[in-house]
Amino acid sequence: MVERRPLLNALSHVVLILGVLIVAFPLYLTFVASTQTSQAIMQAPMSLLPGDQLIENYSAALMGKGAGAGAKAPVARMMTVSLISALIISLGKILISLLSAFAIVYFRFPYRMFVFWSIFITLMLPVEVRIGPTYKVVADFGMLDSYAGLTIPLIASATATFLFRQFFLTVPEELVEAARIDGAGPMRFFKDVLLPLSATSIAALFVIQFIYGWNQYLWPLLVTTNENMYPVVIGIKRMISGGDSEMQWNIVMATAMLAMIPPALVVILMQKWFVKGLVDTEK
Amino acid sequence: MEKRVVFRSRWLPWVLIAPQVFIIVAFFFWPAAQALLQSVQQSDAFGTSVEWVGLENFINLWNDETYLASFYTTAIFSVSVAVAGISLSLMLAVFADRVVKGALIYKTLLIWPYAVAPAVAGVLWLFMFAPSVGVVSYGLRAMGVDWNHLLNGTHAMTLVVMAAVWKQISYNFLFFLAGLQSIPKSLIEAAAIDGARPWRRFWTIVFPLLSPTTFFLLVINIVYAFFDTFAIIDAATQGGPGKDTAILVYKVYYDGFKAMDLGGSAAQSVVLMVIVVVLTVVQFRFVEKKVNY
Numbered sequence: 153m154v155e156r157r158p159l160l161n162a163l164s165h166v167v168l169i170l171g172v173l174i175v176a177f178p179l180y181l182t183f184v185a186s187t188q189t190s191q192a193i194m195q196a197p198m199s200l201l202p203g204d205q206l207i208e209n210y211s212a213a214l215m216g217k218g219a220g221a222g223a224k225a226p227v228a229r230m231m232t233v234s235l236i237s238a239l240i241i242s243l244g245k246i247l248i249s250l251l252s253a254f255a256i257v258y259f260r261f262p263y264r265m266f267v268f269w270s271i272f273i274t275l276m277l278p279v280e281v282r283i284g285p286t287y288k289v290v291a292d293f294g295m296l297d298s299y300a301g302l303t304i305p306l307i308a309s310a311t312a313t314f315l316f317r318q319f320f321l322t323v324p325e326e327l328v329e330a331a332r333i334d335g336a337g338p339m340r341f342f343k344d345v346l347l348p349l350s351a352t353s354i355a356a357l358f359v360i361q362f363i364y365g366w367n368q369y370l371w372p373l374l375v376t377t378n379e380n381m382y383p384v385v386i387g388i389k390r391m392i393s394g395g396d397s398e399m400q401w402n403i404v405m406a407t408a409m410l411a412m413i414p415p416a417l418v419v420i421l422m423q424k425w426f427v428k429g430l431v432d433t434e435k
Numbered sequence: 436m437e438k439r440v441v442f443r444s445r446w447l448p449w450v451l452i453a454p455q456v457f458i459i460v461a462f463f464f465w466p467a468a469q470a471l472l473q474s475v476q477q478s479d480a481f482g483t484s485v486e487w488v489g490l491e492n493f494i495n496l497w498n499d500e501t502y503l504a505s506f507y508t509t510a511i512f513s514v515s516v517a518v519a520g521i522s523l524s525l526m527l528a529v530f531a532d533r534v535v536k537g538a539l540i541y542k543t544l545l546i547w548p549y550a551v552a553p554a555v556a557g558v559l560w561l562f563m564f565a566p567s568v569g570v571v572s573y574g575l576r577a578m579g580v581d582w583n584h585l586l587n588g589t590h591a592m593t594l595v596v597m598a599a600v601w602k603q604i605s606y607n608f609l610f611f612l613a614g615l616q617s618i619p620k621s622l623i624e625a626a627a628i629d630g631a632r633p634w635r636r637f638w639t640i641v642f643p644l645l646s647p648t649t650f651f652l653l654v655i656n657i658v659y660a661f662f663d664t665f666a667i668i669d670a671a672t673q674g675g676p677g678k679d680t681a682i683l684v685y686k687v688y689y690d691g692f693k694a695m696d697l698g699g700s701a702a703q704s705v706v707l708m709v710i711v712v713v714l715t716v717v718q719f720r721f722v723e724k725k726v727n728y
Binding site: 160175283285305366369430 | 456458545665687
């Protein structure tokens with residue numbers, strides 16, 4: 153603090169509290185709506201205080217009852233699909249990026265830099281600019297409506313490979329020499345020296361990539377047609393496609409709450425890694 | 436920068452990079468090449484005949500008023516998202532940088548929207564502004580604004596911009612806060628001793644020193660608005676009313692998967708690729724500068 157300005161301090165708190173309230177309002181409203189009956193929401197304006205239907209709505213959503221038009225699949229199943237996909241995507245990205253960064257930094261082989269730049273250039277090919285042909289490839293592999301189709305095309309990661317490469321380049325050469333004198337082969341060195349050293353980068357990347365995987369929308373929208381393979385994010389969208397009036401908003405909002413909880417928990421509980429991950433992946 | 440000490444193996448490095456290379460070839464380069472190829476071909480909806488048409492798809496795009504309108508929509512959308520998102524989060528970050536008590540609590544309460552899926556964000560905002568049941572649209576009507584984003588294009592655009600900004604605020608906030616905390620306190624103190632008040636200090640010292648962060652966030656936010664907001668738009672407005680919120684990515688999806696115009700959709704994909712390349716180059720040139728700075 154440079155000088156004492158009680159008025160400005162008060163103003164700071166007022167602005168921040170207002171900001172927090174505005175940011176949190178959609179969440180609060182979602183929670184309130186998820187505790188009321190569908191009729192109570194329909195009588196606009198709905199009450200801004202929580203109702204008494206909390207358990208009924210959430211169990212209806214999880215079991216797949218209610219939610220009039222659109223999808224009827226149980227949300228519990230969708231949450232499982234989302235969780236499995238997000239874990240495969242985040243861990244898969246980390247694993248294959250670690251391996252390729254290791255190969256690029258610690259070996260000499262023909263076309264090494266060509267491979268590196270090929271990986272790097274995929275940054276310029278986000279899924280949005282090649283949706284049609286990528287869909288066709290996945291269909292030809294017979295991976296529609298499967299975990300493989302939901303995850304494998306998203307696993308390649310230029311940012312993660314680049315990040316691990318930069319990190320490996322800062323690892324002292326003495327460690328490799330020492331490992332070699334002690335008779336450790338490359339995979340032994342990778343497992344016992346590099347992996348433990350990379351732990352913080354891995355944790356930071358995991359947070360970012362887990363959220364990335366959980367929140368995927370366009371890709372699952374294309375490759376899943378079977379309700380059993382809908383991630384929860386797609387499930388919500390299918391629930392609201394029925395129309396404004398016949399929708400069971402209470403169930404939709406309960407589902408939205410359920411869909412937000414896992415990634416929000418990851419961000420809040422792993423806040424330190426989250427911030428590190430954000431900063432690292434953008435450099 | 437290269438390692439002097441390396442391992443020797445003829446086959447191991449290839450095994451290690453094989454998974455990554457397989458995925459980028461099968462799911463990135465091959466489809467991208469297909470998109471390039473399809474963009475110069477014309478096939479009928481059943482895929483029975485394929486014909487080489489050269490640049491005709493691109494010329495059609497250029498003459499297609501809805502495509503040009505989509506460019507305009509995308510420009511309005513991304514500029515609004517970037518400007519609104521950056522200025523709001525800069526304001527919050529400047530005040531959060533001032534407070535000592537409760538700084539961590541404010542930070543925690545402001546970063547969680549990052550975790551919300553764009554599609555869910557779209558649904559939440561849709562619910563608040565739904566013409567028949569929405570709480571906010573009810574309030575607006577009480578104040579004399581007849582809110583209906585199903586009929587009014589400006590309302591629909593405002594809705595998706597708000598949802599997109601809300602989702603991105605935490606990201607911008609964190610970067611601004613980090614930028615503010617890296618400004619040397621001695622500069623601020625010197626200015627204070629010279630008699631500059633907080634308002635003036637902000638515009639003459641803090642804001643100029645933050646300009647690398649601001650520029651970086653500008654690029655990131657435009658990329659975000661171009662590519663990552665598809666889910667918000669699909670959930671909240673489905674590009675409507677009419678095509679008033681159909682940004683470029685939405686149109687590629689719609690033309691390719693709903694209208695089954697493969698050649699046109701592929702040509703649009705190629706245009707988007709060019710846009711990504713330009714944005715990425717801008718971003719990296721800037722990152723290099725930041726390293727020197």
